[in-house]
Amino acid sequence: MSALLSRVLRDLRITPERTFDVPQSERAVPLPSRLATGELAWASVAAVQVAIGAEVVPALDPDRIALAYRSDRFLRIDGEHPDVWSPHSGFWRASDGWIRTHGNYPHHARALLDGLGLDAAAAADDIRAAVAAASARDSVERITRAGGLAVVVSPEDPARDAALCSRPLIELARAGDASPESSRELDSNAPLRGIRVLDLTRVIAGPVCTRTLALLGADVLRIDPPALPEPEWQHLDTGHGKRTAVLDARSAEMNALLGQADVVVLGYRPAALARLGLSPDVLTERHPGLVVAQLSAWGAEHPDRAGFDSLVQAESGIAMVESPDGQAPGVLPAQALDHSAGYLLAAAVCAALNRRRAEGGSWQISTSLRRVAAELLRMPRDSEPSPQHEIDPAGHTQDFSVDGHTVTTVRPVLPWFSFAAPHPWAADAPGW
Template sequence: MTPELALEHIWTVAGCDPAALRSVSLTGADPGLPSVYRVGTLASATIAATGLAAAEYRRLRSGRGQHVTVEMRRALASFRSERYLRIDDGPPPALRDPVTGFYETRDGRWIQLHTNFAHHLHGVLRVLGCENDRAAVAEAIRGWDGAALDQTLADAGLCAALIRSPDEWAALDQAKAIAGLPLFEIERIGDAPAEPPREGGADRPLTGVRVLDLSRIIAGPVAGRALAQHGADVLMINGPHLPNIAPLVIDNGRGKRSALLDLRDAAGRDTLRGLAGDADVFLQAYRPGALAARGFGPDDLARVRPGIVYVSVSAYGHEGPWARRRGFDSLVQSASGIAFTEREAAGADEPRHLPCQALDHATGYLAAFGAMAALARRATEGGSWHVRVSLAQTGRWLQSFGLLADGWKTPDVSIDDVRDCLGTVQSEFGHVLAALPAERLDETPAFFALPPARVGAHEAEWV
């Protein structure tokens, strides 16, 4: 699989005009990072699709096309944005809890715990009956068989994954469920008049597009960030009781405003419903069905705001027995055979993840791409639309690219190697150094109009 073929696949699944692909240049080849997977191809293709969709949406308004260029090296820097983040020339706050990681079980299997949120950590410790200490956790896990612990933690609503081989994963009902799905879906869910792109003073692709971003951590926030870097007005909505991870708030908050709403009470729901009535895109990364239970499912919002583009990001997909299972990028890598394959190839002592959160970032760019493709459909044929992406579907696609036998031997890439791919901004957090947008549009360069802000720094209103 080459970046060009991967981009063509994305473009074709969305039903976009194939002639537009002549306006894209992709440079670089895998391996760009130490991995047997074609992570660079995934990065270049998903970022190029996003850039090209932005250029095409702007063409609907201006009549002018433009060229899009993506260099794989820059795409990979973007896929590692949280790793290269620096605050005031020093490291950002810690990204991971010390207990997060791989553990060997009684039956010689491996399991991964994800404990970066305090309530997930405390839940795991309760199940294991041990102290908050990595050695104590390891000792407790050696008293469990891997599959039993995996199921027990899942039943408790906690975050873990048994390390499976690709064949073991393929045999599960969940893998079979997503095998029947395309890479992503763009589905018409209601009728509405056509809405051409709004005119605006700034000639940016998404001028006038309003986005509600109800997501946290990486995949959903990357989607909102990608829309913001092409000119969308992105308003992040967090719950006052929901945890966040500090460096990700900074990295993925660039270009956005941030407000707090408590959807547990009627006033918060009423405010969000009012905001949605004037929005173009509603981006959410709650577990499937969670927001629908509050009255904010796709069909609900298509009634509130005919013409809405509703974007759903999930871990394991919207079909199958794991549809409501909590998950993160690294857990999907572990469950689906990616961490197993990286270990086997390198002859390592324990499972190995990809050298970046590739499923998160790629899924985020696919979500942003899907949103723009749906906006373009709305502009020409009207309708309300639902875009669905998942980490597991993205991971399945990456696995279909084939392997690079010695890719794991590729030298790692340090921050000094990618200084030219990073930019600085002054913010309330201090002097932030972070990855710049990787796609280059020759007439409307991508950039962040706003610095990152603390959670809840702004009012829950459109400016």
């Protein structure tokens, strides 16, 4: 844990000696797996604590981190646990292996069925039969051509992971000149108070990042496309403390928001953002002093490829490492690539804002789920998962009233900070 945290701090241009300021936990984070999932989680969260710049760093609660990484399992809306996975998402056996699909969004589910030659009423058994009748690669190609999301479940590729790990886990670079920011006074109870964050992300990793920035006091405004609603449960699980609106990315209103933002967090495909004039290079050129943080599934070398945590686990080799029997693919105990990427991105934003305050400049940050996966695959591992550790959620959750409903979520992982309630999706005006 400490070695990874030290490397992350070097990536963020923070003295690695700050690692010793973080109290070491006597217990591992209880996320049982063969891979070092708990260690990755602890280091990712600890990086935020250090990047804030606090002189005193409180100890992290391993149980709270584990619950936060599995927050979807503890979410309740009026006491009920919502369905969080579509029947179109999962592992399917092909004639020569396995594929993994993701169909949680309706348009992805429709494309998946179209690619397999199935109608909208097709059930899981129909998908299973269609995939079983073809090779894994053939099914993935057909689904992908139709606009769906699927990957071949693959063994790990140590050479590829080594190449990815030759670069920083989280990249932070100065991208232009701007005057230092000297007017904002730091508040230890809300270190990002006065910072405006434009949140152009969805699903888990990006929203975890911006939820963390809101937790630290930032004014976070999430903007979504008007025609692409977010599943309610997903937004409520990661929407704490943010305002949320819909807006056309090409509108004059969007340009005005960008002109007044301190930070922009990007979570859509890099190529799609570039077509909208929202690439990091364009944004920092047009808006000196801006901090732009970009997250993608597969990295800059695959700018037009969409993906999710589950798909990256499957293609990177994680699913086979975590296989319960050496034959069928398995999964990590949480969507740990998403959550770790979110916290690492939040830490980098805090580090960049500290640099901007001290020396000025525009700053660009980037990481990807695939880069996080490579890090996890290169860390020490166990031959068998550690024993399951049951956690009593009492004391680790809190209730909010949201649009007449009682929403129960896991409390934040950072001691001394408390979540504000999430707003209903798209309930706010698109303005600061």
